[in-house]
Amino acid sequence: MNKNILIVYYSHSANTGKLAKLIEQETGGTLCELLPEKVYPGDYNTVVEQAKKEIQGGFRPVLKTQVKDLAAYDTVFVGTPNWWSTIAPPVATFLENYDLSGKTVVPFCTHGGGGSVHIEATVKKLCPDSTVLAAFSVYGGTVKSSQVESWLKKMGVK
Numbered sequence: 277m278n279k280n281i282l283i284v285y286y287s288h289s290a291n292t293g294k295l296a297k298l299i300e301q302e303t304g305g306t307l308c309e310l311l312p313e314k315v316y317p318g319d320y321n322t323v324v325e326q327a328k329k330e331i332q333g334g335f336r337p338v339l340k341t342q343v344k345d346l347a348a349y350d351t352v353f354v355g356t357p358n359w360w361s362t363i364a365p366p367v368a369t370f371l372e373n374y375d376l377s378g379k380t381v382v383p384f385c386t387h388g389g390g391g392s393v394h395i396e397a398t399v400k401k402l403c404p405d406s407t408v409l410a411a412f413s414v415y416g417g418t419v420k421s422s423q424v425e426s427w428l429k430k431m432g433v434k
């Protein structure tokens with residue numbers, strides 16, 4: 277069990293959650309799902325429109341999740357779906373509300389074909405005093421544990 281790794285993520289339709297759980301298995305880190313107080317609508321078109329407005333307006337949803345003992349972790353993996361080419365608003369709330377300075381932050385995402393686009397840059401902007409590594413991105417729910425393993429090996433985590 278690696279006590280220094282925290283894996284924080286938001287997932288709307290389970291793809292990012294699946295990737296987060298593989299990272300948990302491969303690293304032995306602690307998993308933490310970000311849950312907004314107000315759940316996002318399940319209907320695709322509705323959530324797409326809501327997310328567009330929230331991202332354009334810089335809205336930060338209140339989180340039900342409280343991330344505990346952040347000081348105990350050196351490395352924080354931060355997972356998000358690609359929403360309009362950037363991070364989902366609950367992840368923005370987390371990055372703004374918690375102090376990740378001095379830590380290594382590893383962004384990861386799942387997407388619908390667009391890749392990670394502005395995700396890494398947005399994380400860097402919200403974590404100016406962290407070492408932000410390159411974003412790892414996976415198409416939808418297609419991730420395999422071997423992919424995650426070789427990525428972590430390349431990073432020197434395994």
Ligand SMILES: Cc1cc2nc3c(=O)[nH]c(=O)nc-3n(C[C@H](O)[C@H](O)[C@H](O)COP(=O)(O)O)c2cc1C
Binds near residue numbers: 415
């Ligand atoms: C609100 C919303 C916006 C999205 N915007 C994009 C996008 O700009 N580019 C892209 O490739 N996929 C986009 N997608 C697809 C998701 O990134 C993709 O389905 C992802 O795997 C979902 O992760 P999740 O199951 O963890 O929520 C969007 C999905 C939603 C719901």
